[in-house]
Amino acid sequence: FLLTGIPGLEAFHMWISIPFSFTYIMALMGNSMVLLTVRLDKSLHEPMYYFISMLAVIDLVFSTAVVPRMLAVFWLDSREIGFEACFIQMFFIHTFTAVESGVLLAMSFDRYIAICHPLRYTTILTRSRTIRIGLLSLARGAGVMTPLMCLLTSLPYCKTRVIPHSYCEHMAVVELACADPSLSDLYSLIVATLLVGSDSLFITFSYAMILRSVMRLPSQKARLKALRTCGSHISIILLFYVGGLLSMYLQMFSFGLAPHVQVLVADFYLTVPPMLNPLIYGIKMKQIQDGIFKLL
Secondary structure, three states: OEEOOOOOOHHHHHHHHHHHHHHHHHHHHHHHHHHHHHHHOHHHOOHHHHHHHHHHHHHHHHHHHHHHHHHHHHHHOOOEOOHHHHHHHHHHHHHHHHHHHHHHHHHHHHHHHHHHOHHHHHHHOOHHHHHHHHHHHHHHHHHHHHHHHHHHHOOOEOOOOEEOOOOOOHHHHHOOEOOOOHHHHHHHHHHHHHHHHHHHHHHHHHHHHHHHHHHOOOOHHHHHHHHHHHHHHHHHHHHHHHHHHHHHHHHHOOOOOOHHHHHHHHHHHHHHHHHHHHHHHHHHOHHHHHHHHHHO
């Protein structure tokens, strides 16, 4: 296949590469710092920080799966990508999107137990159980995406080799198939609806229960403290789900927007959150701040 980069803005690729290079460097530094801090600071060896570490790993995978290949197109005009490499990139992007949704669900459960059942927190969320939850999220993501990749790779691609995108985006690649892709489209729609729908429903329920418990606390200071511990998580959830839905709908329905706008939104969705997530934790969570200062 041949990647276009940003359709219609090929002459500006060198300038466009600057913000993507910056976000990638910041994502690598920020998430690596979070991982190192949690690893070395024994006071952060708790389930909540293990889940934050999982998000940091996911962000590193997202960034590394997309940005280096994108920069090769922007800087070197290296547009060719092999058939297998294209679908491997797509598999990593979609699998870790599902994994991140699962980890966010686990984090909402963690906050629910910590606030609503604090005395049982250490017995319910042990270290081994936290790791098993993370592995289960990974297995779920890989399990639902493997059949989709089998369906997509079995299609014949003979319309054109040119993908009007800067990475192997699912819908852009399927457009190149010269057979009916309705089965893969139906499968991806069902999987996305069930995964995102069920996860967001359970997350909403968890926070509704948390809010009810917080409002019953006697002092305003205790209520603010409880809400502050959830602030970073809510910010990450909004960034992930709102950005994902916006990107998906712009790929499905153009709404009269130019192709380069759709591609840029999809690119920024995969590159900006990995940069912002560690910054949000650093701003919102004093424990992470203290751990980074100790590390430095």
